[in-house]
Amino acid sequence: MNRCNPRMLLGNCLAVLIAVTVMAQAATDEQKVIVVASTTSTQDSGLFGYILPLFQAKTGIAVRVVAQGSGQALDTGRRGDADVVFVHAKSAEEKFLREGFGVRRYPVMYNDFVLVGPQSDPAAVRGSHDVLAAFAAIRRKHATFISRGDRSGTHLAELELWHLAGIDSPASEGSWYKEVGQGMGAALNMASAADAYVLSDRGTWLAFKNKSNLSVAVEGDEHLFNQYGVMLVNPQKHPTVKKDLGQRFIDWLVSPEGQHAIGSYRINGAQLFYPDADAPRG
Numbered sequence: 001m002n003r004c005n006p007r008m009l010l011g012n013c014l015a016v017l018i019a020v021t022v023m024a025q026a027a028t029d030e031q032k033v034i035v036v037a038s039t040t041s042t043q044d045s046g047l048f049g050y051i052l053p054l055f056q057a058k059t060g061i062a063v064r065v066v067a068q069g070s071g072q073a074l075d076t077g078r079r080g081d082a083d084v085v086f087v088h089a090k091s092a093e094e095k096f097l098r099e100g101f102g103v104r105r106y107p108v109m110y111n112d113f114v115l116v117g118p119q120s121d122p123a124a125v126r127g128s129h130d131v132l133a134a135f136a137a138i139r140r141k142h143a144t145f146i147s148r149g150d151r152s153g154t155h156l157a158e159l160e161l162w163h164l165a166g167i168d169s170p171a172s173e174g175s176w177y178k179e180v181g182q183g184m185g186a187a188l189n190m191a192s193a194a195d196a197y198v199l200s201d202r203g204t205w206l207a208f209k210n211k212s213n214l215s216v217a218v219e220g221d222e223h224l225f226n227q228y229g230v231m232l233v234n235p236q237k238h239p240t241v242k243k244d245l246g247q248r249f250i251d252w253l254v255s256p257e258g259q260h261a262i263g264s265y266r267i268n269g270a271q272l273f274y275p276d277a278d279a280p281r282g
Contacts, residue, residue: 033062034245037074037082039153040183042228043067045203045272050265055252061245069152069183077101077231080238083246086253088153088201088228102231107279108253109262111202111272113157113224116188117143117217118195131221135165142176144196148187149179153226158199161223188214201226203272227279230254253277 042048043065052063066076070087074096077085085102087093096102115134117126123143125134138145147170148155162170170177178196180187184204191198192212200208205216230250235241252258259275266272 034083034242035064036084037066037076038086040067041201041204044185045207051261054261069150071151077233083242086230089156093229103234105229105231106254108228108230109273109275110227112226114202114216115218116200116214117197119213126217128218129220131218132165134218144194145177146187146191146196146198147179149181206267
């Protein structure tokens with residue numbers, strides 16, 4: 001008759017205990033990760049690389065960022081593939097809320113857009129503070145303009161500027177207007193290669209390293225204001241949303257600690273984003 005070896009039995013029990021512990025820890029670690037659908041500007045500017053380690057050190061919650069244009073980020077939230085959306089397209093954000101996909105919109109921070117262009121300045125707009133006049137001049141001169149064309153917050157802002165300048169369909173105006181369907185960094189690279197104008201958020205522009213022959217042509221117009229908001233994806237629409245962890249991220253962003261972290265992020269001494277969690281939510 002075979003006898004049970006006590007040492008072997010103990011070893012097997014320890015192996016099972018270790019395996020169960022490892023699996024439980026892995027499950028716990030997975031539960032402490034949230035997905036944030038956000039803009040390429042928050043990623044490309046380096047902001048997330050600065051603030052997310054601070055948030056994780058404070059809470060133990062890791063954030064996995066899906067960087068897209070604002071329209072795409074909101075669609076990611078609509079599908080339930082993110083726990084939080086953090087974007088800069090207020091009218092689209094409000095539509096997201098009306099459709100029931102978001103719980104509440106919180107203002108977080110702002111910066112501004114800048115019209116970037118080549119040193120040769122073919123539209124003769126450099127130094128102006130009137131972005132609508134600059135857009136009209138670019139169209140009149142048929143100076144090359146690179147549009148992101150990706151339903152991002154920057155793209156939607158650009159289209160609104162064309163509309164306010166009296167140009168409702170710039171894509172039909174001729175080959176001088178080029179839609180690229182890519183993020184801000186790629187659009188800036190294309191503008192640099194093509195000696196073209198492009199609308200950029202200031203944060204990505206300051207972080208952009210391949211400035212080459214590009215510089216800011218127009219800034220300081222009130223039409224260039226750029227507000228960012230954050231929303232929890234509605235768990236009633238998508239029960240898989242990690243509502244408690246997602247809300248902790250939102251609460252941290254709008255807390256004094258999170259607001260200080262956002263305001264502290266700089267490149268070469270220049271502040272990229274200005275916290276304004278106390279801004280009206282309407």
